[in-house]
Every structure is written in C-alpha cells, then in structure tokens.
Amino acid sequence: NRTALNEETRSKILIKCPLVKFLEAVEQIREIDFVDLIVEVCHPDIVKQYAELFLDKADFLIGSPTALADPEFAQKLTDKLSTSQHRMFVARGALWGANDIQMMARRNRLQVEITMGFHPRSLRLQDSKIRELNDELLKQLESHENNNSTKSIVLYEGPARELCQIAPNNANTVAAAALLGVGFDHTIGKLISDTSLCDFHRIEVIVRGKPTIDDKQFQVELNRQSPTHSAHNVSSLHTYDCFWHSILHCTGSFIRANNLEIQVC
Structure with a gap:
C-alpha cells in the first residue's frame, strides 16, 4: 500500500526491485495481471475484508490467523476455497514445533x-475490562519507573x-497452534502482561499426549x-525471518541446509 510507505522507503x-508496483488501494489488486502469492502481514480485519478477493487472484498466505477464530468467517472461507483454483496458507509465525503439533493432532x-507474555505497551486489547487491567499495570509502572x-x-x-477476539494482534501464535492442533475451542491460551518484558516477547508452549493405559504421558x-x-x-525482530521462511514454503522453494537443497518431511 503506497500510503504505508514514505517516499524515501519506496x-x-x-x-x-525496479519492477515493483505500488498500489493506491488494496482493491487495485484486480488490475494486476500476474500474481503468484499475496501475503498479509498487517491485521485480521484485512483478512476478513479481502480474503475472497485475494483468492480470486492468487494463492494467499495469512499472517494474522486470529481472523479464523471467527466461525462464520472461517466457514465462508472454507466455502470459497472449495470453488477456488488457488490455495490458502497460514504462517506459523513464532510457533516452534508446528509440524509436531500437526502430526500429533492427526492421531x-x-x-x-x-x-x-508481552510488555503492557505491546498489547492491543479489544476487551474494555481487560484493557482496564492492563492500563492499571501501566499506571503502576509509570509511578514506580x-x-x-x-x-x-x-x-x-x-x-x-x-x-x-480479545487480543487479535497478539495471539497469532495461539491461533496457528489451534489451526494445526485441536481447534480454537480446545487449545488453551494464556495472555500475560509483564513489565519486565521490555526487550523481548515470551512464548511458552506445552504439548501433552493422551495418557497411556499405564498412565504414562x-x-x-x-x-x-x-x-x-x-x-x-507487537512483532519481534525474528518476525521477518519467520515470514520469509513461510513464503519459501508456499512457493515450493527448497531450503538450503549444509550446502544441500532439501525439504524436511
């Protein structure tokens, strides 16, 4: 989007990349003749508003999977994909162990x-009561700075x-895990506001298998x-690398490791 970039950056x-074309509005994607992949990395509202348009033009990589927590929209997108010639992808983002979660969920x-865990200033909260709790923590921080x-x-x-729904910008890792694993209603998410997290975000993942007959787990x-x-x-310094890796997978590119072009499966 042209308005999101200043003249120097463009x-x-x-x-x-002299062949890059800047759009004045998202809807102008209709005027582009050849598009292989559209990547969303801004907000779940963009996914909800434009996903169907994007899928008419190209494959679509979602970077804000919290949009899919809306069951009506998820069903609408499922119906669209059943008739579309294009594919949809969801970026794993900061979710380590994504493939392992998916593998276990299949069984x-x-x-x-x-x-x-985020610093209170990093949180973008939609629920007024929860936002008040976070604002109170910020006030305490400022008074004891x-x-x-x-x-x-x-x-x-x-x-x-x-x-x-409470923190759509901060819960994309949770959403990715839910989509790969046991769904939004059975995946447990916890959101912590922590004044010590000035220089980093913290993510803790706990995955458990079902207990065996002899109670091993x-x-x-x-x-x-x-x-x-x-x-x-809201995003960490590692975000760019995560999305670039996802783009490589979406486009079928091989990952070079130890001088070999390989796909891990």
Missing part, C-alpha cells in the same frame, strides 16, 4: 497450552477462540524469548 525499494492424541520494580498479571486464560515444554526493538512493538 525509492530504496525501487532501486533494488487425536494432543493437549496444547500456549502462554504469550525509577525503582526497577517489575510486575505481571494474567489478563486471560481459557479457550483460544476468545483470546483471539508424552510431554514437551518449550520456552521462547524473542527480542524486540522496544516495549511498544
């Missing part, structure tokens, strides 16, 4: 819990579907800390 892009042996005290609060814990616990530019950032 000039730099055109130097490296119906899975429990998934994901905790997302010089004494290095840190505080955290659990803003939500429960089914992923509701979390995706498979379990994986993963703790990811992803650096950010500042406490205000």
Whole structure:
C-alpha cells in the first residue's frame, strides 16, 4: 500500500526491485495481471475484508490467523476455497514445533497450552475490562519507573477462540497452534502482561499426549524469548525471518541446509 510507505522507503525499494508496483488501494489488486502469492502481514480485519478477493487472484498466505477464530468467517472461507483454483496458507509465525503439533493432532492424541507474555505497551486489547487491567499495570509502572520494580498479571486464560477476539494482534501464535492442533475451542491460551518484558516477547508452549493405559504421558515444554526493538512493538525482530521462511514454503522453494537443497518431511 503506497500510503504505508514514505517516499524515501519506496525509492530504496525501487532501486533494488525496479519492477515493483505500488498500489493506491488494496482493491487495485484486480488490475494486476500476474500474481503468484499475496501475503498479509498487517491485521485480521484485512483478512476478513479481502480474503475472497485475494483468492480470486492468487494463492494467499495469512499472517494474522486470529481472523479464523471467527466461525462464520472461517466457514465462508472454507466455502470459497472449495470453488477456488488457488490455495490458502497460514504462517506459523513464532510457533516452534508446528509440524509436531500437526502430526500429533492427526492421531487425536494432543493437549496444547500456549502462554504469550508481552510488555503492557505491546498489547492491543479489544476487551474494555481487560484493557482496564492492563492500563492499571501501566499506571503502576509509570509511578514506580525509577525503582526497577517489575510486575505481571494474567489478563486471560481459557479457550483460544476468545483470546483471539480479545487480543487479535497478539495471539497469532495461539491461533496457528489451534489451526494445526485441536481447534480454537480446545487449545488453551494464556495472555500475560509483564513489565519486565521490555526487550523481548515470551512464548511458552506445552504439548501433552493422551495418557497411556499405564498412565504414562508424552510431554514437551518449550520456552521462547524473542527480542524486540522496544516495549511498544507487537512483532519481534525474528518476525521477518519467520515470514520469509513461510513464503519459501508456499512457493515450493527448497531450503538450503549444509550446502544441500532439501525439504524436511
């Protein structure tokens, strides 16, 4: 979108990629003759508003999968895909172990819990009561800014579907896990506002298998800390690499590893 880029940035892009065309409005995608892949990395509302249009033109990679927590929209998109010649992809984003979650879900042996921790300034909350809790924590932070005290609060814990509505910009990792695993109603999401997370976001993933007859249980616990530019950032510094990797997979490109072009399966 042309309005999202200043003149200096667009000039730099055109130097490296002289064939790039900037659109004045998203709807102008209809005027582009050849499009292989459309990538959304801005907001779930864009997915809801334009997904069907995008699928008329090209394959579509969703970077804001919280949009799919809306069951009516998800069904609408399912109906569209049943008649479209194009494919839809969902970026795994910050979700480590995505393939393993999908593998276990296929065998119906899975429990998934994901905790997302953010600095209170990084949160974009849609629920007024939860936003008030976060604002109160911010006030406490500002009143004690010089004494290095840190505080955290659990803003939500429960089914992923509701979390995706409460914090659509901050719960995309939870949404990706739900889509790959046991669904939005059975995936447990927790959102924590933590004043100590000034320079990174924290993601904790717990995956459990169903207990066996002799009460043994498979379990994986993963703790990811992803650096950010500042406490205000919704995305981490690793976001670009994650999406680039997803684009390579969508386009069928091979990943070079140890001087070999391979696909891990």
